Amino acid sequence: MNRFRPKYVTFDCHGTLINFQMAEAARDLFGHLLGGPRMDEFIRNFQGYRLDEVMQDWKPYADVVHNALERTCRRNNIAFRAEDAETIYNRIPTWGPHPDVPAGLAKLAKEIPLVTLTNSMMAQIPSNVAKLGAPFHAVLTAEEAGAYKPHFKAFE
Incomplete structure (x- = not known):
């Protein structure tokens, strides 16, 4: 047979x-601004917004990260800095x-x-x-x- x-x-x-470390990257950049449950919520929002971004028309992943982080920061009343999105994106290949x-x-x-x-x-x-x-x-x-x-x- x-x-x-x-x-x-x-x-x-x-x-x-690959150990996809988006949550860790977010904690590194925003952990000093948000503690405990607020940081956990930030990470959940960031994950959700990334999913929402990839469900739209294709765009470069740098834009996905940028848009998702910008939306997450706005939702959590944190100042958004484009360089933070770039930092997260540039970590991915490492x-x-x-x-x-x-x-x-x-x-x-x-x-x-x-x-x-x-x-x-x-x-x-x-x-x-x-x-x-x-x-x-x-x-x-x-x-x-x-x-x-x-x-x-x-x-x-």
Whole structure:
């Protein structure tokens, strides 16, 4: 009997493979202004606004971060500074994998080609993928698709 063997195994990158540290970045920049529950609310708002931004027409991820942070600051009565959004965006390529990811990916990559479909930008994702410790057959970005997940266009 033939065993099913997938042609590829696909992964999301940020959050699934890469430790996506948006909350930590927000705490670093705004923690001195907001304590405890207010900071937690700020982070929830920032996450929600990022989702809302990617549900709109495609725009560069720097704009997604900028717009979401600006909206979050306004909602939380915090002064918005464009350089804070740029700082957060520029941190993304420095983030590495969750601790248990590289060994498992390397083992899997020996058997089945790996593919990632990411909401990242083409200029940023190579740095993150290089930290994963396994070869990828393909790295597909929202920028190339002209849409962010979960838009169907991102998968077409």
